[in-house]
Amino acid sequence: MTIRIGQHEVGHGAPVYVIAEIGLNHNGDVELAKRLIDVAADAGAQAVKFQKRTPAISTPEHMKQTPRETPWGTMTYLEYRYRVEFDREQYIEIGDHATMRGLDWFASPWDVPAVEFLEELNTVAYKIASASVTDLEMLEAIARTGKPVILSTGMSTLEEIDRAVAALGTENLVILHATSTYPLPPEEANLQTIATLRDRYQGVPVGYSGHERGLQISLAAVALGALAVERHITLDRTMWGSDHAASLEPQGLEHLVRDIRVIEQAMGDGVKRVFPGELAPKAKLRRVGADAPPA
Numbered sequence: 001m002t003i004r005i006g007q008h009e010v011g012h013g014a015p016v017y018v019i020a021e022i023g024l025n026h027n028g029d030v031e032l033a034k035r036l037i038d039v040a041a042d043a044g045a046q047a048v049k050f051q052k053r054t055p056a057i058s059t060p061e062h063m064k065q066t067p068r069e070t071p072w073g074t075m076t077y078l079e080y081r082y083r084v085e086f087d088r089e090q091y092i093e094i095g096d097h098a099t100m101r102g103l104d105w106f107a108s109p110w111d112v113p114a115v116e117f118l119e120e121l122n123t124v125a126y127k128i129a130s131a132s133v134t135d136l137e138m139l140e141a142i143a144r145t146g147k148p149v150i151l152s153t154g155m156s157t158l159e160e161i162d163r164a165v166a167a168l169g170t171e172n173l174v175i176l177h178a179t180s181t182y183p184l185p186p187e188e189a190n191l192q193t194i195a196t197l198r199d200r201y202q203g204v205p206v207g208y209s210g211h212e213r214g215l216q217i218s219l220a221a222v223a224l225g226a227l228a229v230e231r232h233i234t235l236d237r238t239m240w241g242s243d244h245a246a247s248l249e250p251q252g253l254e255h256l257v258r259d260i261r262v263i264e265q266a267m268g269d270g271v272k273r274v275f276p277g278e279l280a281p282k283a284k285l286r287r288v289g290a291d292a293p294p295a
Contacts, residue, residue: 007046024242139167150176183246185212
């Protein structure tokens with residue numbers, strides 16, 4: 001099964017859908033967000049993703065007054081959340097830039113008003129962050145939009161994912177295997193779960209959302225059948241912010257997309273055959289032909 005997200009098909013027979021997760025790595029700066037959109041487009045990704053919160057609702061109560069050191073001085077965690085949020089006009093600006101660069105763009109809403117905010121902007125899809133898998137009220141609000149949904153599954157049990165899938169339906173759904181450790185150590189990647197999810201939710205495209213350093217685990221996910229890959233991106237991993245260290249810099253994203261496309265070509269169709277490139281070595285090296293009588 002394939003589903004359509006914006007300009008692209010996602011699923012079997014379609015190119016792996018590469019999502020460049022900008023998230024909050026724009027640090028509340030529209031120009032930085034636009035530079036990251038350019039990085040994604042130049043690398044050959046198909047989509048960019050942001051995050052949208054209503055901080056007064058989505059910030060856990062016990063975190064609101066926690067002090068946070070930021071480039072703008074010490075402030076409460078709630079104040080910081082407001083500081084890095086884009087408003088409607090800013091989202092229109094970055095959304096138009098993404099569209100102009102040929103990318104799908106969407107966001108992870110973290111509360112019901114954020115869904116309503118994004119719906120007014122006519123986003124092409126919704127991404128559900130791993131932290132929101134159990135927020136059934138928000139999931140039901142997203143389902144009512146009828147838009148495609150990409151569901152990350154980090155920090156979740158199969159039973160929690162079952163409930164989320166029941167709320168969303170499977171007709172317009174992509175599921176991403178994820179482990180929500182930042183940065184992700186290889187021993188927690190658990191890539192075999194891609195097959196587990198594929199078998200459990202048959203017909204639903206399954207992909208991978210990675211938070212590891214480097215490319216190997218994401219590329220292995222593609223070899224194991226991931227139909228979409230999401231990675232955080234940054235201009236510089238040493239920048240201030242919680243997600244930069246587990247993000248890909250521009251050259252890393254470029255190499256990821258390049259290597260995914262090579263793996264796609266290399267996977268083939270599973271039919272054993274003699275390829276044209278083998279004919280000359282076969283003629284040169286094979287001493288006994290298949291038609292030769294047994295000795």
